[in-house]
Amino acid sequence: MFPAVIRSIWPASARLAIRQPLGHFRLHMDPDVSRPIERAIRTKLTDTLRPDHLEVHNESHMHAVPPGSESHFRVLVVSSQFEGLPLIQRHRLVNETLKDELKSYVHALAIQAKTPQQWATNPTLAKSPPCMGGSRGDNTVEEKQKAGRE
């Protein structure tokens, strides 16, 4: 009787949420909820390349784009999947993984793609060069930002 009562009061979705309280709670506490593109980049690179180490840096603030933009990124991916691959193939793997973001919101993507051994030898994040204002008044960047807002 009681299980039936419970089922009638609480819909299945709520019961599921209670069974997985941490997952539901984590969603609201997710610091990336306001940075959806960064989150998508992180998720896709993690799922596809299974990196030993991953850094995703939003560098939009370094460029001539409005505050809060998610248009310019630097990623550092350390993955054994890069073993034996020349640089260009590694970068193509990353580009392919993020092709949807690159077609839509992301205007610039700086990539460091290292094997675990290379990372162990030289664990440094490269720095992006200073902006020279090319994004200012760039229709392509503005269109991507508009698409992001929508």
Next chain:
Amino acid sequence: MNSLIRATARCLRPGSAVYLTRQADTRMCLTPGQRFLCSATGIKKDLAEIVKKDKVVVFMKGDPSQPMCGFSNAVVQILRMHGVDDYASYNVLEDQRLRQGVKDFSNWPTIPQVYFNGEFVGGCDILLQMHQNGDLVEELEKLGIRSALVDTENKSK
């Protein structure tokens, strides 16, 4: 190697580069005044010819005397450090069809893009790493271009 990296860092800082007189034409093809093939096939055909016309071809934002993007500027500065001034550069900001066309042609989503002998090399990140690990000197040698840094390193020994 450390001095090489420090020299690179100096060059990449704004205002610190010394621009040499360009010896090569910076050929801007596909400008509005010229006859232009509008179709995707046309652009592809044009690009297939363009990338083979010169040993070193750079698609960038701005031009070598006035880059409009930090990453494009980095490519220019790296080539300059190696004494490569005689190359073809194309300003994608002047033509949106070129800008998208080269991305489709190379299957590469960002600018700048560098070609050696008709073969796509990569963008700024790859060129910088090639410069740092010495591969760029080797690749230029394959093109018959002696890097200025070879002479610099020999003198310092």
